[in-house]
Amino acid sequence: MMTQRRINSLIKQLFAILFLVFMLLPFFLVLINALKPRIEIIKNPMALPHALSLANFTKAWVTMKFGTVLMNTAYITAFSQILLIVFGAMLSYMLVRWDFKANKIIFTVLICAMIIPFQSLMIPFVSIFGKLGLMNSRTALIFFYMGFGMPMTTFMYHGFMKGISREMEEAALIDGCSHFYCFWKIVFPNLKPITTTILIVNILWIWNDFLLPSLVLIKDKNRTIPLSTFYFFGEYTAELGLAMAALILSVLPVVVIYLFLQKQIVTGVMDGAIK
Amino acid sequence: MYKEKSNLKSFQVFATFGLIPLLVFGIVVLIPFFSGLFLSLTNWNGSLDGKIEFIGIGNYISAVRDPAFWGSLGKTFYYVFFVMILTNTSAFLFGLLVTSGMKGQNFYRAGYFTPNLIGGVILGYIWQFIFSRVFVYFGTKTGIPFFEISWLTQPHAALWALIIVGVWQNAGYMMLIYIAGFVGIDKSLIEAARMDGASPLQMLQKIKIPMMVPAFTITLFLTLRKAFMVYDVNLSLTKGGPYNTTELISMHVYNEAFLNQNMGPGQAKAFLLFLLVAVIAVAQVAVLKKKEVDAI
Numbered sequence: 001m002m003t004q005r006r007i008n009s010l011i012k013q014l015f016a017i018l019f020l021v022f023m024l025l026p027f028f029l030v031l032i033n034a035l036k037p038r039i040e041i042i043k044n045p046m047a048l049p050h051a052l053s054l055a056n057f058t059k060a061w062v063t064m065k066f067g068t069v070l071m072n073t074a075y076i077t078a079f080s081q082i083l084l085i086v087f088g089a090m091l092s093y094m095l096v097r098w099d100f101k102a103n104k105i106i107f108t109v110l111i112c113a114m115i116i117p118f119q120s121l122m123i124p125f126v127s128i129f130g131k132l133g134l135m136n137s138r139t140a141l142i143f144f145y146m147g148f149g150m151p152m153t154t155f156m157y158h159g160f161m162k163g164i165s166r167e168m169e170e171a172a173l174i175d176g177c178s179h180f181y182c183f184w185k186i187v188f189p190n191l192k193p194i195t196t197t198i199l200i201v202n203i204l205w206i207w208n209d210f211l212l213p214s215l216v217l218i219k220d221k222n223r224t225i226p227l228s229t230f231y232f233f234g235e236y237t238a239e240l241g242l243a244m245a246a247l248i249l250s251v252l253p254v255v256v257i258y259l260f261l262q263k264q265i266v267t268g269v270m271d272g273a274i275k
Numbered sequence: 276m277y278k279e280k281s282n283l284k285s286f287q288v289f290a291t292f293g294l295i296p297l298l299v300f301g302i303v304v305l306i307p308f309f310s311g312l313f314l315s316l317t318n319w320n321g322s323l324d325g326k327i328e329f330i331g332i333g334n335y336i337s338a339v340r341d342p343a344f345w346g347s348l349g350k351t352f353y354y355v356f357f358v359m360i361l362t363n364t365s366a367f368l369f370g371l372l373v374t375s376g377m378k379g380q381n382f383y384r385a386g387y388f389t390p391n392l393i394g395g396v397i398l399g400y401i402w403q404f405i406f407s408r409v410f411v412y413f414g415t416k417t418g419i420p421f422f423e424i425s426w427l428t429q430p431h432a433a434l435w436a437l438i439i440v441g442v443w444q445n446a447g448y449m450m451l452i453y454i455a456g457f458v459g460i461d462k463s464l465i466e467a468a469r470m471d472g473a474s475p476l477q478m479l480q481k482i483k484i485p486m487m488v489p490a491f492t493i494t495l496f497l498t499l500r501k502a503f504m505v506y507d508v509n510l511s512l513t514k515g516g517p518y519n520t521t522e523l524i525s526m527h528v529y530n531e532a533f534l535n536q537n538m539g540p541g542q543a544k545a546f547l548l549f550l551l552v553a554v555i556a557v558a559q560v561a562v563l564k565k566k567e568v569d570a571i
Contacts, residue, residue: 012377019369020386023447026401027389029409045408087296094292099276100285106297113304115556117504119525120549121304123532123542124311147303150296179277180291208394210507226394230511233400240408247400254392262385269391270451274493 027251034244041240056245063242064232065220066249073224076138076213077206080145084202085195087146088153093183095154096161107158110151118148118211126215134216141216145206153198156272160194161187200268207254225250315542334543343519344544347527350434354523355502358441362498363491365446370453371479384454388447395444395507402440403427403512430520433513437521440508445501449494456490457483496559503552524548 033041034056035049060066095103126135134140164187172182188195210226217223220231229250236242258265279285315334317327338344369387373380390398407425414422426432460483468478506525509515515522515530522530528548532541 009377012372012375013379016372016377016379016383019365019372020383023387023389023443026405026443029405030401033404041408045404045412087299090292091296094288097277098285098288099278100289106293109305110300113300113308115549115553116304116308117525117545117549117552119504119506119528120545121307121311122529123538123545124314125307126533127538128307128310143299144303146296147299150300151304154296179288183292204392208392210394210396210510226396226507229394229400230396233511240404243400244404247397247404250397251393255389258385258389258392263381265392266385266388266451269388269448270455273448273452273497274455274490 030244030247034241034248036241038239038241041244056241057249060232060242060245060249063236064228064246064249066228068221069223069225069228070253072138072222073207076141076145076224077203079142080149080206081199081202083142083146084149084153085198088150088198089157089188089191089195090183091150092154092157092161093187095158097166110154113151114155122211122215129216136217136219136222138217138222141213144212144216148212149202149205153202156194156198156201157191160191164190194271196264197268197271200265201272204269225253311542312546315539315546317539319539330539334539335547338540338543338547341540344527347522347524350521351503351524354434354438354441354505355499357438358445358502359495359498361438361442362445362449362502363494365442366449366494367453369446369450370457371483373450374454374457384450387450390444391448395505396511398440398444399508399511402436402443402508406436406512427513428517430517433517433521437505437509437512437523440512441502441505444508445498449498452490452494452497453487456487460486492560496556499555499559500552503548503555 029045032048033045035052035054037053037055040047040050094100095107129135129140129144134143169182169186172186173179177185207224208226209224210230213224213227214230217227220228223231229246232246233243236246277288279288314327316329316331318330318333319327369383373384373387377383406427410422411425414420414424426436464482464486465478468482473481504525505523506529509521509523509526513521515526524544525548528541528545531537531544535541
């Protein structure tokens with residue numbers, strides 16, 4: 001009986017490791033090649049590097065202007081999050097707490113909008129906002145993210161808010177609080193669990209998004225990580241070591257954060273997915 | 276529910292809480308959506324200066340008559356079909372494994388999820404290197420012809436390269452949904468079945484899978500959507516090549532509009548894509564919702 005159990009758990013571990021190798025080996029292969037000069041990569045892309053050299057990384061960092069790119073990505077992601085959280089929470093508060101006739105219609109329209117693929121909007125999107133001169137600006141991109149992210153954010157807040165008791169806020173209202181003040185002082189702090197979930201889901205989306213910024217940010221001083229990787233790879237595809245180092249650099253920020261917040265991120269995404 | 280006594284009061288509440296987000300949503304999503312619908316019915320060529328004439332469903336007819344559209348759609352269906360099956364099979368297995376109470380299951384969960392943290396463009400480039408360098412090196416060293424020629428230079432193999440990356444990318448995400456499903460199964464059901472002497476396979480078949488129907492609803496819907504809309508990986512891994520044989524539908528729409536400058540037909544195709552996705556999504560959710568009730 002005991003041995004049977006042992007064998008079972010051994011088999012499970014074996015499979016788990018096998019799957020893990022399949023999931024992570026690509027990253028490992030890119031990493032070891034990022035440490036090698038080009039000739040060594042061509043000779044044998046599966047070998048470990050002879051000597052540890054960070055030359056590819058420093059060169060990739062400088063040519064990609066990785067510092068600027070990182071700042072751009074962080075800036076765009078951060079401001080989009082703030083706007084989405086602030087306005088998504090307020091909108092869902094109105095939709096849940098008031099008996100306006102339009103609320104049902106607004107909510108239905110938001111739900112329907114979640115099905116629309118971006119590809120169905122991008123052509124008129126480019127021609128309208130291009131004509132208005134709103135391209136090439138990080139501020140415009142943040143504004144667009146606010147619009148595109150609003151349905152999902154509101155939807156998630158909406159579901160959570162329905163389950164929150166109204167006693168506290170009603171007491172505050174009787175004491176003469178305004179609705180606005182009452183929302184931020186009393187309701188919003190209670191939304192913390194769902195706010196965390198929404199933040200994780202939206203950060204992963206905006207940080208990694210490619211198609212929208214590729215249409216909006218054309219000048220290289222504004223580029224985000226996925227964009228600059230794209231342009232860099234197009235240009236330096238023959239310089240294998242450099243290209244590999246660029247890939248590692250682009251992956252690194254998220255992976256470092258993941259090492260620390262692994263549990264929060266996994267549960268956050270899990271909660272977000274089943275909402 | 277709060278009630279406002281006067282219209283003015285109602286408007287004040289609306290202006291405070293709803294006006295700004297709805298305005299931005301309207302500008303960014305609704306205006307492009309409806310102008311897209313309108314423009315697909317005109318002879319618009321991308322500029323707003325020229326005279327725009329209403330031509331009815333002309334663009335839709337030329338879209339439907341375009342063999343490249345059907346070719347791309349056919350390949351997309353092939354891709355979606357296999358990505359859906361393989362992603363969900365592996366995600367289900369992953370989920371089963373890491374909820375079985377094995378050692379280090381949180382570690383494995385985190386590991387399997389890793390590709391989801393990274394954007395499709397970067398993932399595509401990582402695999403481009405694997406397929407065109409590592410595989411080919413492995414093939415020439417071992418003499419296995421299957422790997423000797425880069426998959427990315429052969430039409431059918433390149434499509435399968437996309438499928439493999441699609442599965443690899445999405446499996447960890449879907450696994451999380453299956454984990455939530457497995458964890459949510461009532462322990463007393465499992466215990467009762469064990470008392471009755473059910474084998475692990477019977478338990479899987481009679482209890483776990485039926486109880487997982489809600490999870491399947493979500494995962495199938497999400498994989499379908501993600502697979503249909505795939506663009507980033509397609510762009511960085513194969514760029515539609517070799518010879519446009521792996522140009523999936525999103526890329527096809529993009530190229531039609533922005534490379535070939537066929538705005539009208541491109542927009543018509545984009546709307547057909549939207550309709551397709553909407554119909555499939557609604558149908559699937561309806562069917563699975565019905566099953567859910569039967570299972571209980």
